[in-house]
Amino acid sequence: MSRKRMPGESRKNSILQAARRVFSQRGFEAAKTLDIARAAGVSEALVYRHFPSKLALYRAVLRALIREQDEMNARLGVQNQTCQGLVTALKAYFTFLITPDPAEKEAQQNFRLLLASLAGDGNYALLIYRRAQRIIGPTIQAALLDGRAKGDIQGESLAFENTSMFIEHVGIMMSAVSALPSGGTLYAEQGDALVRQAVWFCCRGIGMTDQAIATYFQS
Template sequence: MTSQAGTRATRMPRDQRRASLLEAANEVFTSRGYHAAAMDDIAEAAGVSKPVLYQHFPSKLDLYLALLDASCDSLVEVVRDALASHDHNADRVVATIDAFYAFVSSASGEFRFVFESDLTGDASVQKRLWQVNEEIADLIAEVIESDTALPREQSKLLAISLVGNAQVSARYWVSSGMTIPVEEATSLVSRLAWRGIRGFPLTGYDPARLH
């Protein structure tokens, strides 16, 4: 019976098998964390032998990084979609904050790989986490630069500040038990962000005006 199951597992198309392994790994890493999870646990959760798992992912770190990359890509895409969903910047701010809060409250648990990894000391993980913040900030900076005529460096600094605002507040909201309804939470944070960013002129830039 085990042999038949193993035969069926090897006959699964490679892409489908990889997706199945990632799904199982997501459940194990989310429930146990990176350090407590074992490749044996992931193989068992996926219903495959450990050699089959190693055929797709040479190590536990490779498996974790694949999940991290997928989670980072998801976050970038939801922010990209949020920015493209409206023409008015006030609506873009609301949509972007909504996107962060939807991401951290998703049942998939993807946000844990991006925001709550227990492997942040690893250089490869740090690189990916920094990269996702850079990508999101670049998307927001493009909008700021286009609408305010601020130089690129200043636009990027404002953008990374907005990213930090959205990330930290969303993580706090989840960790505190989500006692504030999501609609109220996103409204509060969106108003804070918009009241800050709307103060910059639509054209030109005079630093003295900020004093």
């Protein structure tokens, strides 16, 4: 079976995307360059022409991952260390997951790769989650403390590390469900209405008052 010829940079990007899928599913040790080549639709020799070893390819995947994670945090992360900042970030996060821009299909797939990793050896997911906690953890902690001091958050305190992970769990599953052929029909609402309910669900879990949520969601 003949393969379509692609420009050099396109082939390299195709190999990187295929490698990310294979590494996330099988881990570094179990992943084979032949499997990556097949997933990319190229020969194994061509993989080695662009990347001298499996380790070099893995490091290239991690560099791309780190760059994309930083870009995502700049766009969807908590920019204001208050409850208003939390609500604004959650609104942007769930909008991105539930009503995606077709141009960002690749970024959407990154969330589902986390599920593939968790079903495999988990190393890919652990790297993402641990790095995310180091980057955004202090900001979320500051926002939660500020909200409690102002009375926007009440009730039992939750560990800030757990807070961010619980929200991530909701988001990643909603992303996976929304990607199903009939995913939207599994929820009672769709679009903006579903985003609103997801934000309220998470904010109530944090202990944020209904008044604070309503105020900041509209701002």
